[in-house]
Amino acid sequence: MIYEASPIAVACFLGFVGVTLGLSFFLGRKAKSSAGYFAAHGQIPWFVNGVAFAGDYLSAASFLGICGMIAFYGYDGFLYSIGYLAGWIVALFVVAEPMKRLGKFTFADALDARFQSKGIKLAAGISTLAVSVFYLIPQMVGAGVLVQPLLGFPHWVGVVLVGTTVILIVVMAGMVSTTWVQFLKGSLLVVFSTILTVMILFRGLTEEEGGADGHHFVTIGPLKQTDPVSGTEAFEAELAESWGIAVAKVVPAEGAWTDKPFVRIAGSSGDPDAVWHIDTRDDGVYLSETQTLHKAADGTVLVNGRPKGSKKGEPELFQVGHLSDLPGEMTETGPLGPLEFFSTLEESEVVLWGNQKLAHEDGSTTTVYFQKPTPGSRILQPGTHPRFQGIHSDNLLDKINLLSLMLALFCGTASLPHILIRYYTVKDEASARKSTIVGIATIGFFYVLTLYMGLGAMTSGTLDVTNSNMSAPLLAYSEGEWLFAAISAIAFTTVLGTVAGLILASAGAVTHDLLGSAMGIQMTDQQQVLVAKIASVVVGIIAIVLGIVFQELNVSYLVGWAFSVAASANLPSLVMCLFWNRTTRQGVITSMAVGMTSSLGWILLSADTFEKVYGLDPALAIAPFTQPGIVTIPLGFLTLVAVSLKTQATGLPARDPAPLENG
Amino acid sequence: MSIERRNRQIGLGLFVFYLLLYGGFVLLMAFDAQRLQVLGPAGVNLAVWSGFGLIVLALVLALIYGWICRSGSSADSSDTEGQA
Numbered sequence: 001m002i003y004e005a006s007p008i009a010v011a012c013f014l015g016f017v018g019v020t021l022g023l024s025f026f027l028g029r030k031a032k033s034s035a036g037y038f039a040a041h042g043q044i045p046w047f048v049n050g051v052a053f054a055g056d057y058l059s060a061a062s063f064l065g066i067c068g069m070i071a072f073y074g075y076d077g078f079l080y081s082i083g084y085l086a087g088w089i090v091a092l093f094v095v096a097e098p099m100k101r102l103g104k105f106t107f108a109d110a111l112d113a114r115f116q117s118k119g120i121k122l123a124a125g126i127s128t129l130a131v132s133v134f135y136l137i138p139q140m141v142g143a144g145v146l147v148q149p150l151l152g153f154p155h156w157v158g159v160v161l162v163g164t165t166v167i168l169i170v171v172m173a174g175m176v177s178t179t180w181v182q183f184l185k186g187s188l189l190v191v192f193s194t195i196l197t198v199m200i201l202f203r204g205l206t207e208e209e210g211g212a213d214g215h216h217f218v219t220i221g222p223l224k225q226t227d228p229v230s231g232t233e234a235f236e237a238e239l240a241e242s243w244g245i246a247v248a249k250v251v252p253a254e255g256a257w258t259d260k261p262f263v264r265i266a267g268s269s270g271d272p273d274a275v276w277h278i279d280t281r282d283d284g285v286y287l288s289e290t291q292t293l294h295k296a297a298d299g300t301v302l303v304n305g306r307p308k309g310s311k312k313g314e315p316e317l318f319q320v321g322h323l324s325d326l327p328g329e330m331t332e333t334g335p336l337g338p339l340e341f342f343s344t345l346e347e348s349e350v351v352l353w354g355n356q357k358l359a360h361e362d363g364s365t366t367t368v369y370f371q372k373p374t375p376g377s378r379i380l381q382p383g384t385h386p387r388f389q390g391i392h393s394d395n396l397l398d399k400i401n402l403l404s405l406m407l408a409l410f411c412g413t414a415s416l417p418h419i420l421i422r423y424y425t426v427k428d429e430a431s432a433r434k435s436t437i438v439g440i441a442t443i444g445f446f447y448v449l450t451l452y453m454g455l456g457a458m459t460s461g462t463l464d465v466t467n468s469n470m471s472a473p474l475l476a477y478s479e480g481e482w483l484f485a486a487i488s489a490i491a492f493t494t495v496l497g498t499v500a501g502l503i504l505a506s507a508g509a510v511t512h513d514l515l516g517s518a519m520g521i522q523m524t525d526q527q528q529v530l531v532a533k534i535a536s537v538v539v540g541i542i543a544i545v546l547g548i549v550f551q552e553l554n555v556s557y558l559v560g561w562a563f564s565v566a567a568s569a570n571l572p573s574l575v576m577c578l579f580w581n582r583t584t585r586q587g588v589i590t591s592m593a594v595g596m597t598s599s600l601g602w603i604l605l606s607a608d609t610f611e612k613v614y615g616l617d618p619a620l621a622i623a624p625f626t627q628p629g630i631v632t633i634p635l636g637f638l639t640l641v642a643v644s645l646k647t648q649a650t651g652l653p654a655r656d657p658a659p660l661e662n663g
Numbered sequence: 664m665s666i667e668r669r670n671r672q673i674g675l676g677l678f679v680f681y682l683l684l685y686g687g688f689v690l691l692m693a694f695d696a697q698r699l700q701v702l703g704p705a706g707v708n709l710a711v712w713s714g715f716g717l718i719v720l721a722l723v724l725a726l727i728y729g730w731i732c733r734s735g736s737s738a739d740s741s742d743t744e745g746q747a
Contacts, residue, residue: 075710082688082714089681089721093674093728097667343706381700381710382692391696399693406689433732437725444718451711 010151012485016493017165023184024169024177044176046431048183049422050438055182056418057084057443058189059135059498060142060469062450063491065559068468070454071321071475072352074379076388077454081447083406087413088443090571092436095414098578099423100432106505107420107570108513111577115585118517123592125513127569128417130596131562132506133542135416136499138558140547143495145469146488156548162492163544166499170507170536178500179425185493190442192486193449196472199479200456204333205344207326211319212461212478217351217371222284239265256358262290262368272305277370290370291317291465297363317369321463324373325349341452345376350458352379353465369465379458387626401625405560408629412563415570418501421508499543503536510535561603564629568599572636576644587644595636602628670732677724684720688713 044052062084069077103110108124140159147158169177209216220242225235232250239248251264251273264273276287294302301308306315326333327347336344352372359365378384383391387405390398413419423432457463457475464470473491477484511532515521523531550558572595573588603609606626607618691698692710699710 075714078714079692082685082717085718085721086681086685089678089685089724092725093678093681097670097674101667339705339707342708342711343702346702346706346708377700377708380708381696383696391692402693403689410685430732433729437729440725441722444722447718448715451714 006481006485008481009485009488012482013151013489013492016489017496020181020184020493020496021165021168023180024172027177027180043427044179044425046426046435047438049179049426049431050435051186051442052179052182052425053186053419053422053435053439054190054442054446055184055186055494055497056422056501057413057439058186058446058494059559060139060146060491060495062446063189063494064142064145064469064472065138066447066450067454067457067472067475068470069385070451071457071463071471072468073385074352074374074455074458075382075451076385078451079382079388079406080409081450083409084413085440085444085447086410088436088440090411091414091419092433092440095420095574095578096423096432096436097429099420099574100426100429102578103424106508106512107417107574108509108517111573111588112517114577114583115588117585117589118520119589120585120592121513121517123589124570124573125509125517127592127596128509128513129506129539130600131415131566131569132417132502132509133539133546134558134565135418135562136502136539136543137546137550138562139495139499139502140543141551141558142469143492143499144547144551145467146473146492146495155551159544159547159551162495162499163540163547166496166503167537167540169496169500170503170540171533175421175425175504178497178504179422181493181500182497185490185497186442188490189494190446190449192483192490193446193453196456196476196479196483196487197449197452199483200452200475201338201341202335203456203479204336205323205326205341205348205459206333207324207331208322208461209324210322210461211463213319215318217289217318217322219279219286219288219371221279221286222281223287225285256360256366260356260358260368262356262370263287267305272302274305275368277368279371288371290368292369293317293367293466295365295367317465319462320351320353320369320465321458321461322351323348323459324351338452341455342380345455345459346380348376349373350376350379352384352458353463355465367466379455397625400630401627404625404627404630407633408560408564408567408627411567411571411629411633415566415574416563417505417509417566417570418498421501421505503539503543506539507532507535510539560627564603564627564632565596565599567629568595568632568636570595571633572640576637576640580641580644582644582648583640584644584647586647587640587642590643591636591640594639595632598635599628599632602632673731674728677728681721681724685717688717 062081066077066080069080071077099107099110102113106124106128108121108128111124112120140162143162144155144158147153147161148155151158153161169181220239223235223238225238236248236250240246245268247268249266251266253260253263257264261278263276263278265276267273275290275292277290279286279288292302292304294305296302303309303315303317309315325348327344333344350373352374353369354372355367355369357365357367374384382388388402390400390402393399422435426432426435453472453475457471460475460478462474462478464474473484473488476487511523511528515531516523516528569592572591573583576583576591577588602623603626605621606623606628607621608626610616610621611618699708699713701709703709703712
């Protein structure tokens with residue numbers, strides 16, 4: 001798709017960034033001490049903190065990634081919503097109050113409350129840094145993805161822009177302004193998502209033959225010739241007849257095209273060859289129109305055989321996302337109720353898009369995007385996305401992979417450093433509890449809306465077949481430029497806020513855990529703040545660089561990675577320290593080290609990483625499945641218990657928390 | 664001790680309850696996904712109902728927990744603004 005910068009969007013965007021920076025300047029004057037910088041003096045009202053939880057948590061991955069995944073694959077994206085929300089149950093019922101009671105600035109404080117050990121601070125500090133940096137990468141990539149269509153800048157400019165703005169926010173004011181920015185963004189995100197959902201329901205569902213740009217996708221069939229590739233002559237005659245043209249010529253399937261479900265028809269009088277998808281259905285063989293993206297080795301890009309344009313009206317990929325069949329004789333439903341929306345979709349048929357990448361011998365690649373008419377009943381149940389195919393296979397490893405992902409989502413939330421530090425911005429345990437409840441209400445409501453927004457985008461005719469992350473903003477575009485501008489600006493602020501929280505968490509870890517405690521450097525209050533600001537700048541620059549390097553990677557893939565590492569490294573120590581009074585210092589340190597290295601190692605050796613990061617054959621991967629959680633989280637717990645039992649004599653007896661056997 | 668400990672036990676109880684339901688949903692999805700295709704009330708399938716159900720239940724349990732803890736711990740949550 002060709003994106004053009006819209007003046008409204010740019011104005012809206014600049015307005016948002018301006019307000020955010022202004023707020024930071026204003027609030028920053030108040031936060032001079034380290035207690036103010038890291039924990040906002042514990043003065044944030046619980047309600048504000050609760051919405052700020054939502055602001056922190058509903059990152060680019062939640063908003064852009066989940067909506068995009070639902071728009072492209074249906075219900076599967078919603079599984080992330082369910083898992084991400086369930087994680088808050090762990091945060092509220094298990095972690096919130098003890099965290100607040102035992103800690104001061106970072107979650108290492110809480111872990112270390114019993115032991116006063118440099119080793120624990122070191123391990124927790126490193127793990128905070130590792131998880132934060134992994135979580136930062138998808139946020140930065142998301143920023144670049146957003147800025148491209150919004151302002152018409154290249155990806156790296158977007159990343160640098162976000163990085164610089166966030167560094168400014170964090171350096172100026174620390175936790176106070178970050179919290180208020182998160183509050184603002186969390187509220188706006190929920191309000192505008194609600195508006196979008198109401199609009200989707202009012203618009204209802206409509207039968208179309210193509211996307212919002214007016215292009216109709218053609219499907220022909222059933223064909224008499226069931227084997228288009230080998231029965232060429234008879235097939236060519238049939239095609240020519242059905243199209244009413246003199247000659248149709250099939251291009252022989254050679255090289256990368258061999259044995260693929262595509263047939264190329266030679267273009268006449270200078271037109272490029274057209275690629276058709278051979279679609280075998282119950283009642284015969286059909287040919288359906290595809291879209292192709294060809295990248296030559298020298299960097300030139302062809303769309304549907306023609307050089308890609310840079311302005312509207314020039315060659316570009318067509319917009320997709322249409323509903324091909326409504327129940328009965330209906331062609332348009334009109335406004336739908338919130339449940340009626342699903343029951344109507346259940347009996348409809350939606351055209352989803354698959355893709356296949358062909359690598360040619362000359363180093364060029366062709367990605368063929370082809371239509372997949374899919375019944376609504378299929379879309380509204382899990383198992384369409386490749387990552388969730390385990391649901392419908394008999395392969396046990398696929399199923400374990402799915403369980404592992406859902407476990408990591410469940411356990412990851414309460415282990416994320418930037419979420420945990422938010423427990424120190426309120427005044428007491430009751431406020432920590434109340435703000436978590438507000439957070440659950442806000443986040444839960446938003447996640448319910450994701451299903452409407454994703455399915456709304458799926459049937460809006462505005463999708464970009466190459467970029468699922470843009471689905472939600474593009475859906476807004478179908479309702480008007482103002483809404484697009486507002487949603488894009490909010491999405492951008494979403495990235496700003498989450499990145500700010502992560503950078504603060506990292507800065508806290510460096511200042512308190514690594515330099516202050518582990519290395520024993522004595523610092524005055526002002527020096528601490530200064531060091532934290534320097535650390536923020538350094539982490540910010542690292543994030544900018546990684547955001548540019550990893551721009552090709554899928555946003556939600558990277559977030560899953562961060563959740564797995566967080567849950568494996570942090571959760572066992574956190575839970576056991578709070579609930580098992582025989583936990584020892586050595587047990588905590590070893591389990592953090594084992595959890596972090598095993599989950600990271602597993603991911604680096606998994607099929608997904610082999611394919612998407614190293615560009616190797618995924619069959620060579622050593623890890624039997626992709627998601628490490630189901631192995632490495634229990635491994636972290638086992639390590640902690642085993643080492644603690646071995647080192648009982650040297651471990652200090654626990655006084656606080658109150659003894660309660662069995663974690 | 665008592666309030667803190669009571670809160671923790673209630674929290675753990677609710678946690679285990681939710682874990683069973685979440686675990687049940689995930690296991691059902693992994694090993695018997697066919698059951699989620701069945702249409703429930705209002706022509707909406709059980710996959711959508713259970714997803715919404717888990718989200719709403721999380722909020723309901725959170726509110727119950729907040730309400731129970733509030734009635735027992737008014738002392739520690741009294742409004743003493745200004746204390747860090």
